[in-house]
Amino acid sequence: xxxxxxxxxxxxxxxxxxxxxxxxxxxxxxxxxxxxxxxxxxxxxxxxxxxxxxxxxxxxxxxxxxxxxxxxxxxxxxxxxxxxxxxxxxxxxxxxxxxxxxxxxxxxxxxxxxxxxxxxxxxxxxxxxxxxxxxxxxxxxxxxxxxxxxxxxxxxxxxxxxxxxxxxxxxxxxxxxxxxxxxxxxxxxxxxxxxxxxxxxxxxxxxxxxxxxxxxxxxxxxxxxxxxxxxxxxxxxxxxxxxxxxxxxxxxxxxxxxxxxxxxxxxxxxxxxxxxxxxxxxxxxxxxxxxxxxxxxxxxxxxxxxxxxxxxxxxxxxxxxxxxxxxxxxxxxxxxxxxxxxxxxxxxxx
Numbered sequence: 001x002x003x004x005x006x007x008x009x010x011x012x013x014x015x016x017x018x019x020x021x022x023x024x025x026x027x028x029x030x031x032x033x034x035x036x037x038x039x040x041x042x043x044x045x046x047x048x049x050x051x052x053x054x055x056x057x058x059x060x061x062x063x064x065x066x067x068x069x070x071x072x073x074x075x076x077x078x079x080x081x082x083x084x085x086x087x088x089x090x091x092x093x094x095x096x097x098x099x100x101x102x103x104x105x106x107x108x109x110x111x112x113x114x115x116x117x118x119x120x121x122x123x124x125x126x127x128x129x130x131x132x133x134x135x136x137x138x139x140x141x142x143x144x145x146x147x148x149x150x151x152x153x154x155x156x157x158x159x160x161x162x163x164x165x166x167x168x169x170x171x172x173x174x175x176x177x178x179x180x181x182x183x184x185x186x187x188x189x190x191x192x193x194x195x196x197x198x199x200x201x202x203x204x205x206x207x208x209x210x211x212x213x214x215x216x217x218x219x220x221x222x223x224x225x226x227x228x229x230x231x232x233x234x235x236x237x238x239x240x241x242x243x244x245x246x247x248x249x250x251x252x253x254x255x256x257x258x259x260x261x262x263x264x265x266x267x268x269x270x271x272x273x274x275x276x277x278x279x280x281x282x283x284x285x286x287x288x289x290x291x292x293x294x295x296x297x298x299x300x301x302x303x304x305x306x307x308x309x310x311x312x313x314x315x316x317x318x319x320x321x322x323x324x325x326x327x328x329x330x331x332x333x334x335x336x337x338x339x340x341x342x343x344x345x346x347x348x349x350x
Contacts, residue, residue, distance in 0.1 A: 001109075001289050001291065002111050002112070003289060004113050006087060006088050006116070007087060007088070008086060009081075009083075010082070011079075011080050013077070013078045014078075014097050015077075016074075016075050016104075017073070017074050018073055019072055020064045020073050024064055025050075025061045025062060025063055026073075026075060028060045028061075028097050028099060029058070029059050029100065031094075031097060034082065036080050037077065039076075039077070042067065042074070043066075043073060043157065043183060044153070044183070045187065047066075047075075049062055062075060067179070068176045068179075090316070091315045093124075093311055093312070093313050094314075096109065098308070100307035101306055103302070103304050105302045107299065108297070108298070109312065110295060110297050111296040112290075112291055115293050115294055117318055117319065118316065119296065119316050121296075121314050122313045122315050126298035127300065128298055128299075129297040133295060135293075135295070136295045138290045142291070143290075146289075157184075158184040158188035161183055162181075162184055164180060165180065169205070169246065170245065170246060171245070172244055174243050174244060175242060175243060178209065181201055181202040209242070210267075210268040210272060212248070214267060216239045298312060
């Protein structure tokens with residue numbers, strides 16, 4: 001979605017849905033060196049972004065580490081830029097962000113041009129939809145609706161993450177469980193009870209993971225120094241790089257004595273509080289796109305080449321004042337109807 005202004009400035013929200021598999025970072029190249037990233041979200045939560053300068057411009061690397069390999073990742077980028085020159089008038093070209101590691105399919109691009117401008121497609125890599133341009137208005141009601149929908153979607157995702165927790169833990173997917181809970185904590189801030197539930201469960205899971213990690217590390221150090229203690233818990237088997245299951249937890253817990261449990265609890269509590277605070281750090285601002293003006297829908301079925309270019313070439317001209325009024329002709333029947341009702345009401349009183 002790209003919203004253009006008469007001054008030539010534009011705001012774009014690019015969203016992509018992908019199943020990352022082994023891909024742990026999504027590389028993105030913004031259209032121009034002057035493009036400025038405002039926010040990057042993965043499944044509704046703020047994502048770390050690394051920047052790398054290159055010959056083709058700055059490449060963003062968006063972390064997907066919190067997404068399970070088989071899960072669906074929804075990545076949303078919002079960035080701002082300005083067209084060269086002054087204003088929107090004339091022949092213009094828009095470029096889409098590039099994704100060097102991915103082919104793209106089912107590509108949709110919605111443009112919003114100010115109503116006082118005449119717009120004509122002059123070329124590019126996408127085809128206009130048959131429906132043509134439509135007028136859209138974005139006011140207070142539309143903004144509030146967008147915010148409510150975004151909040152409802154966040155709460156739905158948070159609840160889904162909490163419901164999947166038992167399945168993840170029983171399957172030994174500790175890292176996925178932790179990431180799901182961290183996301184639930186961030187997305188549930190609009191509902192106090194749900195957020196508190198997510199915080200408690202996140203604290204419990206992290207606490208257990210810290211304890212198992214400490215036991216495993218202690219045993220590894222003993223093994224490196226050829227120290228063997230029959231009474232010490234044998235924590236190496238079943239650790240699985242931190243993706244242990246409930247059976248492993250029971251095995252370790254049964255081998256711990258009271259002193260070990262107390263010491264581990266004290267150390268774990270200190271470490272857990274730091275991680276809980278980090279999980280609930282401030283998140284990126286959610287941006288409601290001001291979808292106002294003449295909406296043009298463009299589409300392309302497939303872009304096979306990873307990092308391929310997508311562009312839209314158009315011509316825009318500010319319409320004369322009289323022609324601008326004609327843009328509001330669909331409102332004429334409604335105004336006429338209101339006028340007739342008012343006349344009838346006043347006439348009845350007489």
